[in-house]
Amino acid sequence: MNRRNFLKNSLMTAVTLTTLSGFLIKPKSVFAAWPKTSFDITNLDESIKSVYGHNDLSETTKVKLKAPDIAENGAIVPINVKTALKNVESIMIFVENNPQPLSSGYNLTSKSLPIIGTRIKMGKTSKIIAAVKSEGKVFSASKEVKVTIGGCGG
Amino acid sequence: MSTIKIRAKERNGSVTVKTLMKHPMETGQRVNKKTGDKIPAHFIQEVIAKANGDEVIVVHWGPAVSKNPYLTFVYNGSKGDELELTWLDNKGNRDSKTVEVK
Amino acid sequence: MVSINKVFYILLFVSLNIYASPEDDLADFQNYFKNKFPNTEFSDYKNGVYSIDSSSREQWESIEEFPPYEINIEQGEELFNVPFKNGNTYASCFRNNGIGIRQNYPYFDEDKDEIITLELAINNCRKKNGEKPLSYYKGGPMADISAYMAYTSRGKIIDIEIPNYKAEEAYESGKKLYFTKVGQLNFSCADCHVYYPGTKLRADITSPAIGHPTHFPVYRSRAGRMVTLHERFAGCLNRVRAKPFKAQQDEYKNLEYFLTYMSNGLEINGPGSRK
Numbered sequence: 392m393n394r395r396n397f398l399k400n401s402l403m404t405a406v407t408l409t410t411l412s413g414f415l416i417k418p419k420s421v422f423a424a425w426p427k428t429s430f431d432i433t434n435l436d437e438s439i440k441s442v443y444g445h446n447d448l449s450e451t452t453k454v455k456l457k458a459p460d461i462a463e464n465g466a467i468v469p470i471n472v473k474t475a476l477k478n479v480e481s482i483m484i485f486v487e488n489n490p491q492p493l494s495s496g497y498n499l500t501s502k503s504l505p506i507i508g509t510r511i512k513m514g515k516t517s518k519i520i521a522a523v524k525s526e527g528k529v530f531s532a533s534k535e536v537k538v539t540i541g542g543c544g545g
Numbered sequence: 546m547s548t549i550k551i552r553a554k555e556r557n558g559s560v561t562v563k564t565l566m567k568h569p570m571e572t573g574q575r576v577n578k579k580t581g582d583k584i585p586a587h588f589i590q591e592v593i594a595k596a597n598g599d600e601v602i603v604v605h606w607g608p609a610v611s612k613n614p615y616l617t618f619v620y621n622g623s624k625g626d627e628l629e630l631t632w633l634d635n636k637g638n639r640d641s642k643t644v645e646v647k
Numbered sequence: 648m649v650s651i652n653k654v655f656y657i658l659l660f661v662s663l664n665i666y667a668s669p670e671d672d673l674a675d676f677q678n679y680f681k682n683k684f685p686n687t688e689f690s691d692y693k694n695g696v697y698s699i700d701s702s703s704r705e706q707w708e709s710i711e712e713f714p715p716y717e718i719n720i721e722q723g724e725e726l727f728n729v730p731f732k733n734g735n736t737y738a739s740c741f742r743n744n745g746i747g748i749r750q751n752y753p754y755f756d757e758d759k760d761e762i763i764t765l766e767l768a769i770n771n772c773r774k775k776n777g778e779k780p781l782s783y784y785k786g787g788p789m790a791d792i793s794a795y796m797a798y799t800s801r802g803k804i805i806d807i808e809i810p811n812y813k814a815e816e817a818y819e820s821g822k823k824l825y826f827t828k829v830g831q832l833n834f835s836c837a838d839c840h841v842y843y844p845g846t847k848l849r850a851d852i853t854s855p856a857i858g859h860p861t862h863f864p865v866y867r868s869r870a871g872r873m874v875t876l877h878e879r880f881a882g883c884l885n886r887v888r889a890k891p892f893k894a895q896q897d898e899y900k901n902l903e904y905f906l907t908y909m910s911n912g913l914e915i916n917g918p919g920s921r922k
Binding site for chain 1: 702703705706707709710849850851868869871922
C-alpha cells in the first residue's frame with residue numbers, strides 16, 4: 392500500500408507550522424502535518440469521518456484497549472492500545488464526550504509495532520474509542536471510563 | 546535542561562520506548578481566575594521519533610493529552626540504535642533529544 | 648454494629664489522651680491500623696491510599712512507570728547544586744551533604760527549642776547564606792529541592808526521636824490537633840484518616856494516617872505541580888472549611904512531628920504521585 396496515495400486520499404489538512412519570525416519548522420516527513428480540522432471537530436461521528444472519510448468502524452477483539460473503569464483523576468488517564476492486526480498504518484484515540492473527541496493519532500511505519508500508550512484528559516465520563524487502520528479497513532475497540540469529581544482531595 | 550526524558554530498551558528485536566516531556570499542554574479552555582481571560586492554548590502537536598535517521602513513528606497530539614505528557618511506543622530495532630525524539634508545539638517551539646538504545 | 652465501633656473509637660481516643668508515652672501511642676496507633684487492614688503489609692502503608700485500594704493502585708502504578716515528578720527531581724538536583732552568591736552550597740548546611748537525610752526530619756532542635764522540618768531547614772540554610780527564602784506554596788523551587796532530597800533518601804527508615812520534655816510537648820500538641828474537630832464541617836484529621844480510612848468521600852477514598860509523610864512532596868495531577876506537606880495540610884483544612892495555618896507555623900510543625908513519629912518504621916519513598 393503506497394503511503395503517498397493514502398495521504399492523497401485522506402482528508403487530513405496540511406498545516407504549516409511557522410514561528411512569529413517566519414522560521415519554517417515543518418519536519419520533513421512522509422506523513423501529513425498536524426490535522427487541524429480533525430482536532431477541532433466537536434462531534435464524534437464527524438471527527439471519525441474527518442480522519443478516515445467514513446465512520447464505518449468494525450469492532451473487534453483483535454484491538455485491545457486498556458483504560459481504567461473509573462479514572463482516579465480525569466486530568467491523567469492512562470490509555471494503552473495494542474493489536475494483533477497486521478500492517479497497521481495508524482491508531483487513533485477518540486474520547487466521545489470531550490469537547491473535541493479526537494485526542495491523538497499515532498502514525499506507524501513499517502518499523503513500528505502496533506503498541507502505543509499515553510495519558511489523556513477526560514472532562515467527564517465517556518466512551519473511549521481506539522481506532523486501528525489496517526490494510527484499508529478501520530477496526531475498533533471501546534470502553535467506558537467513569538470520571539468522578541469532588542471529595543476531600545479537592 | 547532538556548524537556549525530554551527517554552528510556553529505550555531492546556529485547557528480542559523490539560525496542561520499547563517510554564518518554565516523558567515537560568510541557569503545560571494548555572487546552573485554551575481554562576480561565577485565568579484573576580483576569581477572567583482564557584489562558585491561551587499551548588500544547589505539543591507533533592512528536593517524531595527516528596531510529597538511525599529513519600522515521601519510526603509520527604504522533605499527532607491535541608490539547609486533551611495530559612500535562613507533562615507521556616508516550617510509549619515499540620519498534621523493531623537493536624541495541625545501540627540512535628533514537629532521536631523531537632516535539633513541536635502550536636507556538637512553534639520545539640525540543641529534541643537523542644539517546645542510545647540499551 | 649455502629650455503636651460497638653463508636654465505643655472502640657472512643658476508647659482509642661481516650662487511651663491516646665490519657666498520659667501514655669509516645670512509645671505507647673505509637674504501638675497502639677500502628678496496631679490499630681494493622682487490625683483494621685489485616686491484608687496490608689506494614690511496609691506498604693508508605694503508599695497511602697494505594698495500600699488499601701486496588702483499582703486506584705493500578706492507575707497509580709501506571710503513572711509510577713514514568714512519573715511526572717522525575718522532572719522535578721532533576722530540577723531539584725540542579726537547584727541543590729548551584730552555590731549561593733557567597734559561594735556556599737546547600738550541602739554545607741546538612742549532615743552528609745544533604746544526601747539521604749530526609750528520614751531524620753522533622754526533628755526537635757534542643758538548642759533552639761523548636762521543631763525543624765526539612766523545608767524549614769532549606770530556608771534556614773538560605774537565610775544563613777544571605778539568600779531570600781523560597782515560598783512553601785504552589786510547587787516551585789522549594790518543592791523541587793525537597794523532592795530531590797526525598798529522592799536521595801528513598802529506602803531509609805523513619806526513626807523520629809522525642810529527646811526531651813519540650814519535644815514531647817510539641818508532639819502532644821500535634822497529636823491534640825490531629826484529634827480535634829475543626830471547621831464548619833467539624834472534622835478532625837482523625838475522622839477521615841483514623842476512624843474512617845478506606846471509605847468514600849465523594850470521589851475520594853480516605854487514606855490511613857500511618858504512611859502519610861513518607862511520600863511527600865507529591866506531584867498532584869489535579870494541580871499539575873508539586874505540593875508540599877504543609878500545603879496539603881492547608882488544603883485539607885480548607886476542605887473542612889477551617890482557616891488554614893501558615894506553612895511552617897508551629898501548629899503545622901507540631902502536626903508534622905506527630906504524624907511522622909507515627910510513621911516510624913516505614914521507609915521514605917518520596918516524592919510521590921497523587922491524583
